Amino acid sequence: xxxxxxxxxxxxxxxxxxxxxxxxxxxxxxxxxxxxxxxxxxxxxxxxxxxxxxxxxxxxxxxxxxxxxxxxxxxxxxxxxxxxxxxxxxxxxxxxxxxxxxxxxxxxxxxxxxxxxxxxxxxxxxxxxxxxxxxxxxxxxxxxxxxxxxxxxxxxxxxxxxxxxxxxxxxxxxxxxxxxxxxxxxxxxxxxxxxxxxxxxxxxxxxxxxxxxxxxxxxxxxxxxxxxxxxxxxxxxxxxxxxxxxxxxxxxxxxxxxxxxxxxxxxxxxxxxxxxxxxxxxxxxxxxxxxxxxxxxxxxxxxxxxxxxxxxxxxxxxxxxxxxxxxxxxxxxxxxxxxxxxxxxxxxxxxxxxxxxxxxxxxxxxxxxxxxxxxxxxxxxxxxxxxxxxxxxxxxxxxxxxxxxxxxxxxxxxxxxxxxxxxxxxxxxxxxxxxxxxxxxxxxxxxxxxxxxxxxxxxxxxxxxxxxxxxxxxxxxxxxxxxxxxxxxxxxxxxxxxxxxxxxxxxxxxxxxxxxxxxxxxxxxxxxxxxxxxxxxxxxxxxxxxxxxxxxxxxxxxxxxxxxxxxxxxxxxxxxxxxxxxxxxxxxxxxxxxxxxxxxxxxxxxxxxxxxxxxxxxxxxxxxxxxxxxxxxxxxxxxxxxxxxxxxxxxxxxxxxxxxxxxxxxxxxxxxxxxxxxxxxxxxxxxxxxxxxxxxxxxxxxxxxxxxxxxxxxxxxxxxxxxxxxxxxxxxxxxxxxxxxxxxxxxxxxxxxxxxxxxxxxxxxxxxxxxxxxxxxxxxxxxxxxxxxxxxxxxxxxxxxxxxxxxxxxxxx
Amino acid sequence: xxxxxxxxxxxxxxxxxxxxxxxxxxxxxxxxxxxxxxxxxxxxxxxxxxxxxxxxxxxxxxxxxxxxxxxxxxxxxxxxxxxxxxxxxxxxxxxxxxxxxxxxxxxxxx
Ligand SMILES: Cc1cc2nc3c(=O)[nH]c(=O)nc-3n(C[C@H](O)[C@H](O)[C@H](O)COP(=O)(O)OP(=O)(O)OC[C@H]3O[C@@H](n4cnc5c(N)ncnc54)[C@H](O)[C@@H]3O)c2cc1C
Ligand code: SF4
Ligand code: FES
Numbered sequence: 001x002x003x004x005x006x007x008x009x010x011x012x013x014x015x016x017x018x019x020x021x022x023x024x025x026x027x028x029x030x031x032x033x034x035x036x037x038x039x040x041x042x043x044x045x046x047x048x049x050x051x052x053x054x055x056x057x058x059x060x061x062x063x064x065x066x067x068x069x070x071x072x073x074x075x076x077x078x079x080x081x082x083x084x085x086x087x088x089x090x091x092x093x094x095x096x097x098x099x100x101x102x103x104x105x106x107x108x109x110x111x112x113x114x115x116x117x118x119x120x121x122x123x124x125x126x127x128x129x130x131x132x133x134x135x136x137x138x139x140x141x142x143x144x145x146x147x148x149x150x151x152x153x154x155x156x157x158x159x160x161x162x163x164x165x166x167x168x169x170x171x172x173x174x175x176x177x178x179x180x181x182x183x184x185x186x187x188x189x190x191x192x193x194x195x196x197x198x199x200x201x202x203x204x205x206x207x208x209x210x211x212x213x214x215x216x217x218x219x220x221x222x223x224x225x226x227x228x229x230x231x232x233x234x235x236x237x238x239x240x241x242x243x244x245x246x247x248x249x250x251x252x253x254x255x256x257x258x259x260x261x262x263x264x265x266x267x268x269x270x271x272x273x274x275x276x277x278x279x280x281x282x283x284x285x286x287x288x289x290x291x292x293x294x295x296x297x298x299x300x301x302x303x304x305x306x307x308x309x310x311x312x313x314x315x316x317x318x319x320x321x322x323x324x325x326x327x328x329x330x331x332x333x334x335x336x337x338x339x340x341x342x343x344x345x346x347x348x349x350x351x352x353x354x355x356x357x358x359x360x361x362x363x364x365x366x367x368x369x370x371x372x373x374x375x376x377x378x379x380x381x382x383x384x385x386x387x388x389x390x391x392x393x394x395x396x397x398x399x400x401x402x403x404x405x406x407x408x409x410x411x412x413x414x415x416x417x418x419x420x421x422x423x424x425x426x427x428x429x430x431x432x433x434x435x436x437x438x439x440x441x442x443x444x445x446x447x448x449x450x451x452x453x454x455x456x457x458x459x460x461x462x463x464x465x466x467x468x469x470x471x472x473x474x475x476x477x478x479x480x481x482x483x484x485x486x487x488x489x490x491x492x493x494x495x496x497x498x499x500x501x502x503x504x505x506x507x508x509x510x511x512x513x514x515x516x517x518x519x520x521x522x523x524x525x526x527x528x529x530x531x532x533x534x535x536x537x538x539x540x541x542x543x544x545x546x547x548x549x550x551x552x553x554x555x556x557x558x559x560x561x562x563x564x565x566x567x568x569x570x571x572x573x574x575x576x577x578x579x580x581x582x583x584x585x586x587x588x589x590x591x592x593x594x595x596x597x598x599x600x601x602x603x604x605x606x607x608x609x610x611x612x613x614x615x616x617x618x619x620x621x622x623x624x625x626x627x628x629x630x631x632x633x634x635x636x637x638x639x640x641x642x643x644x645x646x647x648x649x650x651x652x653x654x655x656x657x658x659x660x661x662x663x664x665x666x667x668x669x670x671x672x673x674x675x676x677x678x679x680x681x682x683x684x685x686x687x688x689x690x691x692x693x694x695x696x697x698x699x700x701x702x703x704x705x706x707x708x709x710x711x712x713x714x715x716x717x718x719x720x721x722x723x724x725x726x727x728x729x730x731x732x733x734x735x736x737x738x739x740x741x742x743x744x745x746x747x748x749x750x751x752x753x754x755x756x757x758x759x760x761x762x763x764x765x766x767x768x769x770x771x772x773x774x775x776x777x778x779x780x781x782x783x784x785x786x787x788x789x790x791x792x793x794x795x796x797x798x799x800x801x802x803x804x805x806x807x808x809x810x811x812x813x
Numbered sequence: 814x815x816x817x818x819x820x821x822x823x824x825x826x827x828x829x830x831x832x833x834x835x836x837x838x839x840x841x842x843x844x845x846x847x848x849x850x851x852x853x854x855x856x857x858x859x860x861x862x863x864x865x866x867x868x869x870x871x872x873x874x875x876x877x878x879x880x881x882x883x884x885x886x887x888x889x890x891x892x893x894x895x896x897x898x899x900x901x902x903x904x905x906x907x908x909x910x911x912x913x914x915x916x917x918x919x920x921x922x923x
Contacts, residue, residue, distance in 0.1 A: 026860060070879050072860070446893065516828065519868040519875035519882070542828035546866035546877040554877055558863045606863075804831040804842065805819040807919055 002030045003101035005301070006091045008081045008245065010035035012044055013274030013290040014106035015062055020298035022071050028302060031073045032098050034091070037129055038078030039708060040068060045287060047133045048318045051161030057130060058709065058748070065708040072556055083248055086267055102269055102301060105246055105257060109239040109275040109285075114149070118211030123218075124233045127158045136234065140165035144231035147171075147220045149208055151178040153317060155236035156195070160319040162232070163200050170228055171195070172206040172220070174237075182315045182326040186342075186349050187365040193347070194322050241276045241283060254278050261307035263297040273297050282310050288420050289313065314375045314420050316368070325371035328378040329353070330361030341392045350392055357385040370394035372459060376416035409462040418463070419449035419456045429460060433467045440464070441478065481520035483512050488524065488741040495528050501536045503529065503543070517543075524742035527629070530665060531737045534779040539665075547627035550801075551787045552609055560609060561602040562588075563626035564616050565662065568636045568654035568674075569597030578619030586612050596633035596671065598624055610798045613788035622786035629743075630665045631672070631733075634658040635683065639676030639693065648693035650676035653722055657691075660726060661733060663784040664776070667740040667749070670733065685713045688746040689729055694718075698725040702732060703747040703755070711747050714755050717763040731762040731772035734779075738772075816904060816911040817919065822850060823908070830865035830874070836918035840901055841865035842910065843885055845872050850910060851885040852903040858896035 005021075007014050010033050021029060033040075041063040049055040068075050076093055084091040090099045111126035113119050125135050140146070140162050148159045151173030163169045171178075177188030178195075192202050207223040211233055220228045241256035252258045252266035256278030263271045273293045275284055284290060292308060299306035314327035330353045332338075341350040348366035352359055352374065358381050362374040373395045377384060384391055395411040412418075414427030424447050432446045443460055444451040450460045464472045479485045486494070491510065500506050506525050507516060517525065526543035541549045552560035564579065579599055583591050589603040604612055613623075625631060634657050637643065639650030654674040661672070673684040674691040684690030686706035690713050692699045697720040701713035716732065719725050735758065740749035750758070762769045791797045825831045825844040832855050833840045839855035841864050851872065855865050862878030873891065875882050882891040883898055890896040902913040 515871050518870045518873075519880060522868060522870060540828075542826060542869065545868070546863075550866070554863075554866065556860070556878070558861065558866075606866075799824075800826070800829075800831065803834050803839070804824055806834040807817065807819070807914075807917060808834050808836055 002027060004032070004099060005029035005102050005104065006032045006034070006098050006100035007104045007106055008034050008084075008091065009106035009108055009242075009274070009276075010037070010039075010041050010063075010075075010077065011106055011108045011274060012041065012062075012287055013108070013294055014104060015041035016291050016294035017104065017106070017273060017297050018063075018071075018073065020295055021301060024298060024302055024304075026071070029102070032076065032091075032100075033068070033073050034076045034079055034081050034093055036078075036080045037131070038710075039130065040065065040075060040077060042130065044129070045318070047127075047130065048157035048161055050130075051133050051136055051158065052164040052320075053161075054320075056751075061708070081245060083245060086249055086270070089269070100269075102271065104297070105265070105270065105272040105276060106274045107242040107245065107276045110242045111235065112238040112240050113235055114208060114237055116208055116210050118213060118217065119235070121211055121213050121215075121217045123213065123216045123231065124211060124235060127154050127234055127236050128239075136162060136232070137165065139232040140167050142231065143167060145170070145229050146232040146234065147228055147230040148234045148236060149220070150234075150236035150238070151175070151202065151204070152181065152236065152238070153179065153315065155234070156191075156322075157318055158234045158236055159195070159200050160198075160322075162234070163198060167232070169199075170201040170203065170230075172208060172222070172228075173202070173204045174207055176204055178202065178204070179317070179324075179326075182363075183324065183365075184330055184351060184363050186351070187324060187326070187363050190347055190349055190365045191317075191322055191324060198321070239275065239285060241278065243276060246272070246276075256283050261296070261309070262300040263293055263308060264300065271297055271300065279308060280310065286313055286315065288423060291422055312375075312378055314371065316371075323366055323368050325364045325368035326362070327371070327375045328359070328361035330363050336360070339388075339392045352392055354384065354388075357383050357388075359384055359391075372416060372418060372420075372456070373412055375420070376412065379417060380413075380415060409459060410466045418459050419447075419451075422448040422451065424449040426463065429463050430467050433464060438464070438468060438472065480524060481518055483514040483517050483521050484510060486510055491525065492528055492532075492739070492741070495525075495532055501529065501533045503540065519545075527665060527667065527742050530783075531667075531779070534782050539783075548629070550606070550609065551623055551625075551627065551791060552604070553627040555602065557603075559603045559605055561600055561626070562604050562609070562612055562616075563594065563598055563600045563624040564621035565624040565658070566598040567658050568634055568651050570636075570651060570655065571598075575619055575621060578616060578621060582612050582615045585615065594626070596626075597635050598626075598633065600626070607802055610792040610801050613792040617786070617789050617792065623788045625662065628665065629668050630663070631658070631661040631670050633671060634661075635671075635673035635687070637674070637676050637681035639674075643676055643681075645679055646676035646693070647695050648676060648698065650674040650682065650691075650693050653691065653693075653698075653725065654682075656722065657726060657729060660730065660780075663786075664733065664737070664780060665783060666733065666737050667742050668745045670736075670746070672729075686710065687713065689713075689732060691725060691729075696720070698722070700725060700728050700732075702758070703750040705745060705747045709747070714750070716755070716759065727769060727773045728762060730776040731769045732758070734772040734776035735761055737776075737779075815914040815919070817914045819910050819912050821908050822848065822905060822910060824910075825850065828869045830867075830869060832863075832865045833912065833917075837899075839863075839865075840912070840917055841874075842903070843869050843874055845869060845885065848905065850903055850905060852901040852912060853883070853885050853888055854898040854900075856898070857881060857883075858890075858898060859894070864898070 043060040043062050046060040079093045082092045090097045111128050146162045146167040146169045148155045148171045151171050159169045159171045177185050178191050209223045210221045211217050212219045217233045220230050243253045243257050246253050246257040257272040257276055259272050259277045259279055265272050274290050296306045296308040312328050317324050337354045339352045350364045353361035359377045412426050416426045418426050428447050429449050437443045437446050450457045480488055522543040526540050529537040530539050546554050586608050588601045592600045594600050634654040636651045636654030640646035671687045672689045673682040673687045675682040675684045676693050684692050686704040690701040699718045700716045702716045704713035705711040819833055830841050830843045841855040843851050857876040859881050862876040864874050866877045867874045872885050873882050881894045888898040888900040901916045904911040
């Protein structure tokens with residue numbers, strides 16, 4: 001029987017637990033996932049590249065909304081769990097209770113805040129999540145001075161990012177050298193040199209006394225009496241396990257929530273994983289052991305024997321230009337010997353710590369290429385007595401191998417760990433390559449190597465070239481799918497330039513390697529063809545995902561949901577009666593009001609679709625395309641009709657827009673809204689296209705999003721009349737239809753082409769605007785029609801919804 | 814074997830599918846080519862997705878719920894996913910589709 005699993009915290013540890021569980025047995029648990037952050041799982045360790053501007057949030061999302069939906073995980077994001085009751089076995093979130101059979105606590109840790117006076121002033125930020133990162137990015141945009149308290153991994157990554165963004169940064173560190181837990185003094189010194197060379201001031205043995213400021217942080221006062229000006233203060237002095245819920249529920253908690261080797265807490269139905277746990281006296285602050293824990297926890301939940309054990313860890317700093325590596329235990333001690341190599345001219349330092357002919361620790365700065373090889377020797381407990389003399393020069397000098405850079409990788413034993421985050425060793429990667437994984441993407445998908453912090457990407461690529469030889473060329477861009485080597489952009493361009501007007505032409509002329517594509521490329525190519533050749537190409541329902549073929553949303557139990565259109569959110573008692581009658585007649589189990597101002601009938605059987613559609617059609621209701629990559633809704637407020645603030649007839653314009661745009665196919669879904677005044681009750685500024693009415697006309701905004709990603713729109717232009725607004729919006733829709741990559745929402749596409757380009761095309765160039773709007777209207781002459789009526793009335797289509805034959809009935813005859 | 818006539822090939826759209834209800838459950842008929850139809854279970858072993866609603870490509874189908882891909886000749890799931898669906902013998906004679914009654918759980922009429 002499916003058991004209820006509730007998880008508190010959607011972080012890196014629980015994310016991996018869910019993946020492991022779904023991989024092993026997707027039907028064992030019905031999962032509910034709480035997260036205090038208003039989003040799902042992302043790669044927290046990549047926040048530093050986001051801070052420095054090398055990556056965006058989208059790049060580091062590990063589980064998208066779609067992923068959760070497809071895997072049936074119930075998400076309660078943006079909701080704190082307040083407590084849980086072990087007797088009643090329920091978890092209490094801010095918005096209600098959820099019962100559990102098994103519970104996982106994965107609350108991570110909370111940044112430690114030194115309780116000096118002024119620590120709670122605005123302008124003092126910790127570094128833990130996306131909101132912190134965005135707050136730093138925002139503060140950095142204003143320039144000025146930043147003081148980072150804490151010279152560990154997190155503090156230095158924050159300092160480097162802020163300095164990259166143009167701030168004048170000082171790092172305060174309590175100890176004598178930076179990253180003292182991972183580096184010895186010599187390496188700490190080289191690191192400091194590098195940071196200072198890029199303009200970051202480092203103060204060691206600096207103890208903070210207070211943060212000064214009136215209403216907002218303005219300076220940091222040190223015990224020494226020195227005052228440092230600070231427009232932004234980042235506190236990165238350490239973390240402590242987030243154990244509050246466990247404490248309140250009287251689980252056994254030391255520094256972290258205590259767990260056994262099966263990740264079970266003192267209550268056998270409650271597990272804990274990640275930075276919030278304590279195991280055998282150990283706390284955890286890096287992802288590699290958390291992923292081991294996650295695997296063990298998933299096995300425990302499925303009654304598979306497995307046990308967690310603490311392993312040696314390796315650390316890298318994700319600051320470009322600061323190449324450091326540290327692993328194992330490098331404290332000096334009796335019976336321990338050091339081998340040291342220095343090259344002051346090139347700023348290289350390497351130190352190996354040896355005990356009983358085994359390598360027990362390694363610290364390197366400046367040249368860390370051999371890091372994983374050394375780490376492998378530490379983990380494997382390899383006897384190094386025979387290579388002792390040359391050990392420090394790395395694998396290339398062992399066994400007479402040449403000094404070719406690739407030979408170092410080639411020399412690694414199969415059990416050498418390549419990806420520390422995910423515990424993937426060389427053997428797993430080479431066998432994946434031999435099994436046909438010939439690029440980075442495939443290796444990430446199959447082994448997870450290089451899929452977390454990415455520091456081993458270079459090694460994985462070297463392994464690819466060692467294993468594949470000349471067959472491996474570092475790939476340029478991702479092809480659409482395995483059927484072709486062309487990218488989406490190439491395919492779009494070639495369809496236009498070579499005038500390819502059928503799927504067969506695309507397969508043939510562009511050299512597809514499969515007879516007729518696959519579920520990934522066919523929907524994209526079908527869309528490109530119909531968008532570019534509305535008159536010549538005919539939409540192919542068999543190249544559409546079931547929802548768009550059946551004009552209803554498939555649900556997890558195979559039933560469908562039916563959403564009729566309510567133009568601009570306006571309805572009538574007659575329409576409501578027709579909807580109510582249909583719900584009764586077809587035993588619709590759930591009737592729900594949607595966020596797009598209309599009504600969803602959920603749980604309709606596939607065979608009943610044509611019937612319910614005819615009934616709804618009779619009352620004048622048509623398909624709401626709630627399932628399509630096309631126009632969904634135009635949300636409106638009541639505007640001048642009823643509202644005392646309204647400046648224009650927002651409802652009327654919404655209805656006109658919806659009637660003009662409905663039925664059109666777009667690269668991804670398209671949601672609009674029209675608000676009657678800047679109070680913006682229709683939330684127009686988080687839609688793909690939004691209109692905000694003002695006294696003097698209509699502001700047209702584009703590129704908003706309010707799903708997993710929350711994004712405000714950007715102002716495209718302001719126009720004076722409704723007609724102009726409709727023309728601009730048609731042109732905007734068309735330019736998006738003609739150019740974007742399939743499955744890119746407007747905001748994603750906008751980030752690639754830039755708002756300025758769009759302004760040039762449809763705001764400044766009136767002729768082009770008109771031509772685009774005309775092409776849109778032409779396409780609409782084919783596609784603006786009700787698919788429900790078509791399917792329900794055409795007898796050949798209608799029968800497709802019923803079984804071809806029923807062999808169970810005959811038996812009874 | 815006992816062959817039962819269940820319809821005409823043109824009842825199934827090219828690269829589409831239709832379902833036949835049988836004593837062993839719903840069987841999906843996939844029209845993989847102009848003159849080629851392959852029969853297999855309609856139910857995905859992953860989470861019961863209706864395979865007849867999936868996208869048919871080559872001699873495979875992709876489940877509409879979570880994109881598992883099945884080879885319709887062998888019934889075996891492709892790629893990293895492990896699972897198998899039952900396949901059933903099917904004949905096309907002058908455009909008529911004949912399914913093996915015994916294989917889908919019908920006792921022979923004789
Ligand atoms: C900037 C940065 C850089 C890092 N770099 C590295 C690196 O290079 N290498 C490395 O190995 N590690 C790195 N780490 C550490 C790594 O990110 C953590 O070890 C890991 O994310 C911990 O995973 P977790 O699942 O235990 O906790 P988290 O990922 O923190 O997830 C816990 C989640 O639980 C939620 N939560 C807490 N309480 C509640 C509640 N009551 N109700 C609901 N939800 C709740 C939180 O909002 C959070 O989203 C870095 C960390 C940061 C912040
Ligand atoms: S957006 Fe303005 S006009 Fe529309 S309902 Fe709100 S306050 Fe009234
Ligand atoms: S039900 Fe078929 S892939 Fe999940």
